[in-house]
Amino acid sequence: MLTIDYQNRKPLYEQVVERIQLLILSGAMEPGTQLPSVRALAVDLSMNPNTIQKAYNCLEKEGYIYPVKGKGNFVSGDKGLKEKQQKLFFETVEQLVKRGRALGVTREEFVKQAALYFEEGEVL
Amino acid sequence: MLTIDYQNRKPLYEQVVERIQLLILSGAMEPGTQLPSVRALAVDLSMNPNTIQKAYNCLEKEGYIYPVKGKGNFVSGDKGLKEKQQKLFFETVEQLVKRGRALGVTREEFVKQAALYFEEGEVL
DNA sequence: TAGCGTGTATTAGGTCTGATAGTACACTGT
DNA sequence: ACAGTGTACTATCAGACCTAATACACGCTA
Numbered sequence: 001m002l003t004i005d006y007q008n009r010k011p012l013y014e015q016v017v018e019r020i021q022l023l024i025l026s027g028a029m030e031p032g033t034q035l036p037s038v039r040a041l042a043v044d045l046s047m048n049p050n051t052i053q054k055a056y057n058c059l060e061k062e063g064y065i066y067p068v069k070g071k072g073n074f075v076s077g078d079k080g081l082k083e084k085q086q087k088l089f090f091e092t093v094e095q096l097v098k099r100g101r102a103l104g105v106t107r108e109e110f111v112k113q114a115a116l117y118f119e120e121g122e123v124l
Numbered sequence: 125m126l127t128i129d130y131q132n133r134k135p136l137y138e139q140v141v142e143r144i145q146l147l148i149l150s151g152a153m154e155p156g157t158q159l160p161s162v163r164a165l166a167v168d169l170s171m172n173p174n175t176i177q178k179a180y181n182c183l184e185k186e187g188y189i190y191p192v193k194g195k196g197n198f199v200s201g202d203k204g205l206k207e208k209q210q211k212l213f214f215e216t217v218e219q220l221v222k223r224g225r226a227l228g229v230t231r232e233e234f235v236k237q238a239a240l241y242f243e244e245g246e247v248l
Numbered sequence: 249t250a251g252c253g254t255g256t257a258t259t260a261g262g263t264c265t266g267a268t269a270g271t272a273c274a275c276t277g278t
Numbered sequence: 279a280c281a282g283t284g285t286a287c288t289a290t291c292a293g294a295c296c297t298a299a300t301a302c303a304c305g306c307t308a
Contacts, residue, residue, distance in 0.1 A: 011266060022226050037283060048268045053285075070275035070283050086227050089220075090237055096213075096220060097241040102146050103209050107242040111235050113214055117221040118231040135295060161254060172297050177256075194254050194304035254305075260298080268291075276283075 001036075001044050012047060016055035024064050024075055025085065031077030035065060038073075128169055136171060140179035148188050148199055149209065155201030159189060162197075 002019045004012065023029045035041075038056065042049040056073055059065045063078045100110055126143045128136065147153045159165075162180065166173040180197055183189045187202045224234055 013266080025228070026226050038285090039283080050269085051267060054266090056284090067284060068276085069285080070277080072283060082228060086229060089224055089227055089229065092220060093224075093234070093238060094241045096216060097238055100213055100217075101242065102150050103213055104149070104206060105210060105213065107239055110217070110242065111239060114217060114221055114238060115231055115235060117218045118225065118234065137295080162256090163254080174298085175296065178295095180255090191255060192305085193256080194306075196254060249308105251308085252306085255303085257302080258300080260300105262295100262297080264293100264295080266291100266293085269289080271288085272286080274283100274285080276281100278280085278282105 001041075004045055012045075013051050013055040013058070016041075016045070016052065017058045020055070020059060021062075021064060021085075025082065029075050031075050033075045034071075035073040035075070126165075126169060136169075137175050137179040137182070140165075140169070140176065141182045144179070144183060145186075145188060145209075149206060153199050155199050157199045158195075159197040159199070 002016060004015050004019070006012075008015065020029075020035070029035075035056070036044065038049050038052045041047075042052045045052070056065065056067070060067060060073075063076055063081055063084075065073050066076050067073045097110070126140060128139050128143070130136075132139065144153075144159070153159075159180070160168065162173050162176045165171075166176045169176070180189065180191070184191060184197075187200055187205055187208075189197050190200050191197045221234070
């Protein structure tokens with residue numbers, strides 16, 4: 001199931017949110033797919049159901065999933081999601097570039113390294 | 125003077141650390157320069173002296189500054205600092221690229237935007 | 249020497265967030 | 279009726295962050 005790093009200082013519910021975001025954005029979970037129930041996932045990840053519920057609430061607010069009372073949570077088919085996330089992504093890139101320049105990193109170095117990172121490794 | 129965002133959820137001492145890091149790395153504060161005293165900066169930023177001390181402790185651990193008892197804190201002349209920071213910077217870039225790929229961002233888009241960000245704006 | 253301005257250390261308390269625990273209720277499907 | 283689901287609420291604990299107050303050691307200078 002989901003990979004959670006319990007050593008990480010990042011909140012558990014945030015980790016859950018991010019992992020599920022990746023699963024949805026990468027297409028691993030198609031629109032309409034039912035997510036594990038709050039209680040089931042809590043047992044699976046050795047967490048409190050409230051922690052999972054908090055994660056699901058975040059995902060719902062951001063449009064990734066929608067809940068159906070008495071049935072479960074399902075992956076949304078929102079088409080604008082990717083655009084919105086990409087916009088946020090590039091804002092982060094801009095901030096990072098600023099920091100890089102303060103560190104004396106040149107545009108050439110940055111582009112070269114970034115292109116390299118793009119080639120290697122897997123998405124997940 | 126340092127610019128601190130009190131609305132930001134990022135801890136005050138971390139913001140102080142980052143601002144001073146930028147001042148040093150960008151060369152605005154040369155090696156040997158004396159930093160404001162813990163008490164003076166605390167008054168200046170409307171913070172508790174202990175908060176400033178925590179920030180100065182972080183900066184000392186990372187090699188940015190060194191303290192002299194009874195005199196004050198001074199900017200270190202460590203040459204390896206920039207390299208170390210650049211290494212950390214590129215690790216962050218790598219993580220960000222991973223996320224970008226999960227979002228369906230192509231290498232061309234990324235490089236184009238990043239290059240753009242490199243041209244515009246100021247360092248600080 | 250006395251005093252002032254430094255850094256440093258310690259203890260205490262307040263606030264917020266993250267996480268757990270337990271309980272209760274409404275809805276769906278069989 | 280029952281089981282499984284989402285949802286809501288309260289209570290409690292732990293840790294991080296920040297403030298507050300105090301005390302001590304050191305360097306400089308009148």
